[in-house]
Each structure stands twice: as C-alpha cells, then as structure tokens.
Amino acid sequence: MANILVIEDDDIMLKAIRNILGKDGYNVITAKDGKEAFEKLEQGEYDVVVTDLMMPYANGLEVVSRLRSDETKRSVGIIVISSVGNEETITEAFRLGADDYLKKPIMAGELLIRIRKLLANKNSKSQLITKKK
C-alpha cells in the first residue's frame, strides 16, 4: 500500500482528495500548509506527494524544490494540483522536478490514473536499479 502525502490548504479539497485516494486503497496523510508538509516529510516516507501551489508558509514550488534537492527523497513522485494555469508556473513546476501537473477543476479518475502510472514507473525504476546492482 503506497503512502501518499496530500498538501492542500483548502479544507474541502483536502478532505475530498483524501477520501478519493483512501477509497482506492492508498494510505493518505494530509498537511494543510507548507510548514506542516515539511514536518510530515521529515517524519515519514512517501511514495507520492500531491501538492497545491498557493499555500501559506511555503508554496508548492518550494515543496517540489526541497524534495528534489534532498538525496533521500529525490525518488518521491510529485503531482502538482493548482488552479494556476499559466505557462510560466507550469514550466517552473516541471523545471523544479514535478512529475505531473493537474489544473483545477480536476477529474478524480485522472488523478488516480496518474498516481498509478507514477507508482508503476517508480517501481520499474527501482527494479532496474536492483537488477543493475
């Protein structure tokens, strides 16, 4: 069962994503802002992080950047969900290391498929690495 950290400052969206992912069998941990997210990231290990962009204390781009600059957490899959749809922000998110970007309003089914794909990619990568070793 994969561990997913959902970072979202909108209560409604946070609960909704938690329920959708929980229904699909994932172990979902939530954080309401960037600060809480950093604490949760320190405490646990996650397979995927689903993050909003506009949040108090630290925004989603900072979360992405922090994850990618940390050796131990570099392999975590990152999906950014945001209502910001301008090209600059999207490219910046990908440049920093996000794996996927979903613009709100999202489709629940699409989110699930993208998470599954991300996890499948991650698994095949780790299998390759162990084979090489």
Added chain:
Amino acid sequence: MWKDLADLLFQAYEQFSLLPLFIEIALAFIFIAILSTLIAYSAILIKRYRGYVYDKRYAYISPKIEDLITEQVLLNPNLGKDLPVDDIEFDQEAINNRIYRKPFVRQMMIDTLIQYRKNFRGEVGELLRKMYIDMGLEKDSFAKMKTFRWERKIKAVVELTQMDISISDVTILPLTNSGNASLRAAARNAYIQLSKNEPFKFFDIATEPLLPWDQLEMFKIITTTKDIAIPNFSRWVSYSTNKSIVSFCLKLIAHYDQQSAIPAVMDLLANKDHYYRADAINCLGKLSAEVSEEKLVKIYNNQPLNCQIEILKALGRIASGKQLEFLKSEFLYSSNFDLRMNAARSIIKHNTQHSRVMVEELMEMTHEENQLIIKHCLNPLIKY
C-alpha cells in the same frame, strides 16, 4: 405609573427650559451622542450575535453536508463503471433527510456543492450537479432570481451558472441590461457561459455600457469557456449604437483575427468619435490589414494625436514596407515627441533589410534627441 412617568418627564422638561441656552445645547449634544453610541453598540452586538449563531450552525451542519457529498458523490460505488451519470442514483433517504429542508442548510448545501464543483470536473463534477438538481436546490436558486434584492439575484445567477443550469432568455436577458452594474455584469457573464447557440445575443439589446472591468472579466470568460460559439463580431461594429459594445467587439475581432471584419472596421474610420476611430485603427493594425494602410496614411493629417499615434503603431504592425518613407518623414519632421517615438518603433518593427538600412541612415543624419529615441527603440528588452 404612566402618569408618574409623564409628570417626571414634564418636570424635567420644565427644568430644562429654565436652563441657559448654551447649557441646553450642550445637553442636547450629550443626549444625541449617548443615543448614537448606544445604537451603534447595539447594532454591533446584534451583528456579532448573528455571526456567532451562524458560525455555530455552520460548525454543526458543515460536517454533515461534507459527509453527505463524500458518501453520495466522491465515494459513490457506481463511479468509474462507465455508467451514464444520469443513471447513478443517490440514497434517497440520505438526500431527503429533514435536516436538508431548512433554508439555511439548503443555502449551505448549495455553497458547498459550488465549492466542490470548482475543484472537480468530469464524472464527479456531473454527479455534484445531479445532486444539486435531485435535491431541488435549483428551485431555490430560481426562487432567489424572483426577489427584488439585486444581491440575491446575483447570487442566484452565479449559482445557476456554476451548476451549468440553463436560464430562460426571458428571465436573464432583461438582467443583462439592468441599471445595476454588478447585476448586469453577472447576468452577462452567465449568459455567455450558459447560452450554447448565441452567447452574445445580449449585445443586440444592450443599452447600458460595458464597463472596462466588466470587459476584462468577460474577455476572460469568453476565452476560457469551452465550446463557445464565436460569432462574427463585425455585425455589432456595423449596427450597435452602444459605444462600449463596439469597442469591446473591436478587441474581440483582433483577438480572434477575424479578417472578414476588416471592411466593417474600416467603415469606422469615418466615424465622428475619435475614440471609436482610435480603437478601429488599433484593431486594423492588430489584424495586419494591409488593405487599410493607404487610407490610414491618407487620413493621418486630419486626425487628433491619439489617432495619429494609433496609425503609426498600426503601420508598424502591418509592416508591409510600403509606408516606410512616410514613417521616416514623420520621424524626422514631427514636432511631437510621441509621434517621433512611435514612428521610430514602427520603422524598427519592419525588421527588413530596407528598414535596417533606413535606421542606420537616420542615426547618422538626425539630431541627438532622435538618435536617443532610435537607441531606446532598438533595445530588445523594451516591448512594443
């Protein structure tokens, strides 16, 4: 008892009338000040109490509503089974619960559903809409449309738009021309989003102006709404008597690059209003209407400054190369700084061998201020 009170008041009045005038005035001021303070405090207390009651009710109801949406929509077992959304049924007992019959709760339900709809589209979004309809909440929104209070009407229009519920033309069209600017803007935006065939029909009847901020909002809605039927906006350029509608249509013509509208836009060059003409010239430039170049140059000398600047900009945007000599003479001999600046920018904008040679020549033959203008315009960081 009442008699005693009346006697007391009468005695007080008698004593008051015996006082010197400035004391009477001071007492009157003190009385008014105390009374105003009491009224203000009471109003604040009442408002705070109402807020407290609302928060308490909200804290009690909100989790129930969220649970209902989670169970019936997000975790609906029929989601993802390729079933048409209309065939997915809700638990009737749950959605018809007594609690959801109270007007306050129904309004909260609508607000929460809208919040969810902002975050989810696809099957979940459609199911949220179905829940709104199945619970009869759209009737609540339509009832709000019939009230006299404009803010409630706006709320209703926004709710129905968010839930993608069509509103009949008879109901919404009069609101698009309402005297109240906020209601008018909300109704117009709703009409564009909800009307599938003729989203701009209200332009025909609009007598009230389209304010600049409303134009921005509407532009955003037009350009972001999916499957919107874009008409030929020249129809309103030719026939509308509403200046703001014509001005807005010119911007839309340029945005959608409606080349077929060029003749209608060129007709506006003969209009008496120079703001109209400036907008039309701007539109022709953005359409790169080469056919209009000669006419623009011909009318140039009879135009006010704003139109002359627009003509110079337009010639730079069209950049056919035929008017380079005209731009050069304007740059060299105009006494107005803005005109020289725009002429220089337009020459540089051509970016052809001929224009580059011309710029070099101008740099050599012209005076210091003009050379500074050219250097400024050649800076690639300064956008044109």
